[in-house]
Amino acid sequence: MKALEDKILAEGMLLPGGVLNVGRFLNQQIDTVFLKEIGAEIARLFEDSGATKILTVEASGIAVAVAAGMAMDLPVIFAKKSRTANIDGDVYTSLVYSFTHDRENHIMVSKTYLPAGEKILIVDDFLAHGSALNGLIAIAEDADCEVVGCCAAIEKGFQMGGDNLRARGYRVESLAIIDQMDETGIVFRLQ
């Protein structure tokens, strides 16, 4: 998605430690006009996927997943990182390591929202090592649902999470894939 690559170049910031900060338009602050375009592009990519529900994980995945859900008229489920009074009954759970927070979280989804047989499109803002996506796939498959696709707005191709999933046979489409990123600039993968 050329518009997203341009946006990353114009508004993203490279921070020490390999962090790409897109807080000006995707995290912290969300450019909702642009977010609609992101949702429309995800809908275009996965219109033939047969998806019946979108699955993401709180917190920063929610905006992208909701934009996709609105564009596709599909419900969005978000996995939670802690059990709250709002989570009812039995849950599917998976252990996910967050590099951003440097800690492990059990993510969980109430079984109510994942009946067997749903066709799940997994959506997140970032795909790097793939820890969150792997956790979401595990939850969907535990629930006897089919993962029909995975989509991140921004994939860090050099951290291999996306390519590892592709090698396992999953359909992974990211709107922008960064294959190299350092003080000299950002190299996007041709798609």
Place this chain on the structure above:
Amino acid sequence: MKALEDKILAEGMLLPGGVLNVGRFLNQQIDTVFLKEIGAEIARLFEDSGATKILTVEASGIAVAVAAGMAMDLPVIFAKKSRTANIDGDVYTSLVYSFTHDRENHIMVSKTYLPAGEKILIVDDFLAHGSALNGLIAIAEDADCEVVGCCAAIEKGFQMGGDNLRARGYRVESLAIIDQMDETGIVFRLQ
């Protein structure tokens, strides 16, 4: 908003301890078709507010705030509950007690996204005791921004957070206000 009251009656569940679970359409699972209607209603209510940015707090506020932002073409900022590698520089912070999680969180927003003079519309999914909203108001006012309105999808009127804010002069509009809620049913405030 009559459609939201009907949705609460049809799909909400009253749990022990005064918890209203709306996980089927607003938390956990989000009915994105209905969420668009929520966004449009917030836009209608606050079209004359002069708001320049929407402020919410992760995680479950994000969907409602994004829907409002899309309907109003306004950027959405979400306060975070923990400092991550993505948060740049100085932050405005406030201490918020979460009844749902039974713990205190420092919520924070990078100063970058709240320059002085912005007109802030605060949006959240729930308003009960008002702890989150008070924290968000404190952050906006610390930043020398003006709070032009507060909007929750669902307000628990009997927990007084909304009315306390109204008494302090804030414009608070909730799409559905529950004044009583027990095993005999739910009583909505006439608006």
